[in-house]
Amino acid sequence: MAGSRLERFGTVFTRVRDLIRSGVIKPKEKPLWYDVYKTFPPKRAPLHVKPVTSPSAKKQEIVPEIFYSEDKIRTGFYEQYGRGLRALDLSKSNFVSTCQRFVDKYRELKSHGMLDKSSLFEETGKALLKEGIILRRRGAPPVLAESRDPVLDLKLIDMLAEQQSAGTDTTKTTEDKNS
Amino acid sequence: MAVRALTRGLLGFRYSRAATVASPCGGHHYVTAPSAKPPQPQAGDVTEKILNQPLEKADFFRVAELFSLKDLFDARVHLGHKKGCRHRLMEPYLYGCRLDHDIINLDQTMEHLQLALNFTAHIAYRGGIILFVSRRRQFGHLVETTAKDCGEYAHTRYWQGGLLTNANIQYGPGVRLPDLIIFLSTLNNVFQQHVGIRDAAKMNIPTVGVVDSNCNPSLVTYPVPGNDDTPAAVELYCRLFKMTINRAKDRRKQMELIHDVPSSSWKTDFNEATKNFH
Numbered sequence: 451m452a453g454s455r456l457e458r459f460g461t462v463f464t465r466v467r468d469l470i471r472s473g474v475i476k477p478k479e480k481p482l483w484y485d486v487y488k489t490f491p492p493k494r495a496p497l498h499v500k501p502v503t504s505p506s507a508k509k510q511e512i513v514p515e516i517f518y519s520e521d522k523i524r525t526g527f528y529e530q531y532g533r534g535l536r537a538l539d540l541s542k543s544n545f546v547s548t549c550q551r552f553v554d555k556y557r558e559l560k561s562h563g564m565l566d567k568s569s570l571f572e573e574t575g576k577a578l579l580k581e582g583i584i585l586r587r588r589g590a591p592p593v594l595a596e597s598r599d600p601v602l603d604l605k606l607i608d609m610l611a612e613q614q615s616a617g618t619d620t621t622k623t624t625e626d627k628n629s
Numbered sequence: 630m631a632v633r634a635l636t637r638g639l640l641g642f643r644y645s646r647a648a649t650v651a652s653p654c655g656g657h658h659y660v661t662a663p664s665a666k667p668p669q670p671q672a673g674d675v676t677e678k679i680l681n682q683p684l685e686k687a688d689f690f691r692v693a694e695l696f697s698l699k700d701l702f703d704a705r706v707h708l709g710h711k712k713g714c715r716h717r718l719m720e721p722y723l724y725g726c727r728l729d730h731d732i733i734n735l736d737q738t739m740e741h742l743q744l745a746l747n748f749t750a751h752i753a754y755r756g757g758i759i760l761f762v763s764r765r766r767q768f769g770h771l772v773e774t775t776a777k778d779c780g781e782y783a784h785t786r787y788w789q790g791g792l793l794t795n796a797n798i799q800y801g802p803g804v805r806l807p808d809l810i811i812f813l814s815t816l817n818n819v820f821q822q823h824v825g826i827r828d829a830a831k832m833n834i835p836t837v838g839v840v841d842s843n844c845n846p847s848l849v850t851y852p853v854p855g856n857d858d859t860p861a862a863v864e865l866y867c868r869l870f871k872m873t874i875n876r877a878k879d880r881r882k883q884m885e886l887i888h889d890v891p892s893s894s895w896k897t898d899f900n901e902a903t904k905n906f907h
Contacts, residue, residue, distance in 0.1 A: 492852075
């Protein structure tokens with residue numbers, strides 16, 4: 451069975467076609483796939499492309515970067531709240547992550563009329579907290595809805611300073627110190 | 630039907646209508662009868678008709694209904710490699726780059742996959758030998774079972790240099806080489822192009838290959854741009870190829886039954902037990 455082994459010259463089809471045309475391959479011996487290829491050719495002829503050796507051939511970017519308008523909101527979210535407390539579950543195709551919920555709530559509030567970016571962020575955070583999602587700011591303890599009990603913030607040193615400035619006698623301060 | 634076949638016969642029989650009316654039951658009672666081989670042109674003609682009929686329609690085997698864009702998306706076919714691994718020649722097939730991850734254009738993949746499956750179906754219909762090749766060890770068993778289920782062949786081990794180019798010496802004289810090679814991954818274990826692509830082009834064998842964003846699609850006859858690393862994607866491809874090949878072979882059996890051609894050994898190892906009706 452005759453053949454042509456020049457894979458860098460023309461395509462498989464052109465080589466076989468020319469061999470049939472010149473009579474080297476008899477019409478009875480033509481390969482099985484020849485008619486099928488002729489009727490349904492591929493989108494691009496499988497020609498061999500020489501590898502480009504010079505690195506400075508062309509530098510333009512043909513493949514565009516994919517960015518969405520929601521990416522700005524997402525960057526704001528990730529900057530403020532870090533990676534988010536809930537992990538992403540990629541096995542489910544309809545999974546909504548914390549960031550996505552933030553983005554949806556943000557857009558909802560924006561459509562209601564609020565325009566200021568920083569206020570929108572605050573409002574979205576509060577709205578999500580109302581729904582039950584806890585967001586932790588980067589480097590800070592979790593944001594709580596109501597403020598802490600002021601008694602817990604009292605430091606012993608401040609208490610003692612107050613007591614001293616109030617003018618109590620030394621015995622009472624020593625008692626306080628010991629207790 | 631036999632009468633019609635004879636009228637198109639190459640040996641140029643002449644018969645009179647009266648004769649056919651007199652003997653309605655067959656080809657061997659004609660007035661001008663004696664010829665050494667009456668059934669042969671009949672069988673050859675019908676076989677030709679069987680072979681050429683599918684070429685008339687655009688999608689004779691209806692392969693386009695086997696998959697949809699959503700199926701491709703759910704199987705993560707659109708996920709390519711990182712920007713640094715990108716092959717220059719894959720750029721036309723990419724939709725874009727999301728944070729340095731290449732995303733393959735699924736609209737183009739749909740068209741290419743349809744062409745590739747259609748070609749595979751036609752080859753299987755004509756009794757061609759199909760060879761599945763993949764050097765990914767993760768999917769070696771899957772590819773081998775796929776080939777077994779279709780009644781075709783697979784080669785998922787080390788590709789010896791002269792497998793195709795030196796076949797007559799390695800396997801004995803007069804070996805029949807595959808008529809189509811399907812690559813489930815066009816790279817070998819060291820991320821270079823598989824030798825089989827170049828060898829198939831040398832031996833004038835068409836190839837169908839799944840090309841990822843780090844592969845070279847230039848020598849593959851029917852490239853299918855898509856992900857070749859995710860198990861979900863590779864399972865999808867294997868399922869699609871298996872369904873098309875089985876569909877094509879069943880169709881061939883049907884056509885032979887319709888045209889009353891005795892099913893000869895046009896495909897000696899067509900395993901009937903593995904027929905799948907999809």
